[in-house]
Amino acid sequence: DAGITQSPRHKVTETGTPVTLRCHQTENHRYMYWYRQDPGHGLRLIHYSYGVKDTDKGEVSDGYSVSRSKTEDFLLTLESATSSQTSVYFCAIRGTGGMNTEAFFGQGTRLTVV
Amino acid sequence: GQQLNQSPQSMFIQEGEDVSMNCTSSSIFNTWLWYKQDPGEGPVLLIALYKAGELTSNGRLTAQFGITRKDSFLNISASIPSDVGIYFCAGLGVQGAQKLVFGQGTRLTINP
Numbered sequence: 001d002a003g004i005t006q007s008p009r010h011k012v013t014e015t016g017t018p019v020t021l022r023c024h025q026t027e028n029h030r031y032m033y034w035y036r037q038d039p040g041h042g043l044r045l046i047h048y049s050y051g052v053k054d055t056d057k058g059e060v061s062d063g064y065s066v067s068r069s070k071t072e073d074f075l076l077t078l079e080s081a082t083s084s085q086t087s088v089y090f091c092a093i094r095g096t097g098g099m100n101t102e103a104f105f106g107q108g109t110r111l112t113v114v
Numbered sequence: 115g116q117q118l119n120q121s122p123q124s125m126f127i128q129e130g131e132d133v134s135m136n137c138t139s140s141s142i143f144n145t146w147l148w149y150k151q152d153p154g155e156g157p158v159l160l161i162a163l164y165k166a167g168e169l170t171s172n173g174r175l176t177a178q179f180g181i182t183r184k185d186s187f188l189n190i191s192a193s194i195p196s197d198v199g200i201y202f203c204a205g206l207g208v209q210g211a212q213k214l215v216f217g218q219g220t221r222l223t224i225n226p
Contacts, residue, residue: 031212031214033214035216040218041218042120042202042216042217042218042219043157043202043204043216043219044216045213045214045215045216048212048213048214050212056212058213059215090156090157092214094214101145101162101164101206102147102159102162103147103159103204103214104159105149105156105157105158106156107155107156108154108155108156
């Protein structure tokens with residue numbers, strides 16, 4: 001299994017509170033991604049990173065921010081959680097060069113905003 | 115932005131039948147990836163495709179990178195109960211090549 005760990009695995013939080021999810025990798029891969037998964041929508045890209053301090057928005061980035069201060073960690077923050085952000089969040093990592101473009105996923109974080 | 119249209123959204127088949135699903139896009143992709151997701155787990159990579167026209171197999175699974183670079187399909191032969199799950203296609207585009215975008219998924223159900 002790829003060395004990728006998400007924490008926490010489950011979280012319940014109240015509307016309006018900030019929440020931070022962590023993705024940690026031991027593969028030294030350049031690219032890291034945050035997705036959310038909701039029924040009928042598949043996996044939708046929130047933000048991604050292509051290096052330390054280099055991040056960009058995905059298709060559903062409103063209400064989310066990210067930070068990557070070191071290669072191994074990619075943090076996703078919900079500034080003020082809303083019920084619409086109840087979802088399962090997945091982190092993925094990907095290497096670079098030639099055939100090394102396959103992405104590997106973490107186990108997911110189930111977030112419930114009440 | 116880049117979007118992938120995956121079909122069908124769901125399939126109900128009998129054990130032993132063959133399965134076919136596909137993904138299409140209005141954009142060109144450099145890489146196509148196919149994943150399977152089991153309940154409560156993250157997606158797991160099944161097959162990766164890197165060149166237009168490429169046909170790759172992994173056991174009973176076969177996937178092809180469309181010659182136009184805008185589509186890909188996945189076939190599963192002689193389905194078995196453990197094939198149940200959600201299958202996703204994903205693509206790395208030419209423009210914005212760092213973005214990995216996914217289709218909506220195909221949910222496969224197998225009747226024994």
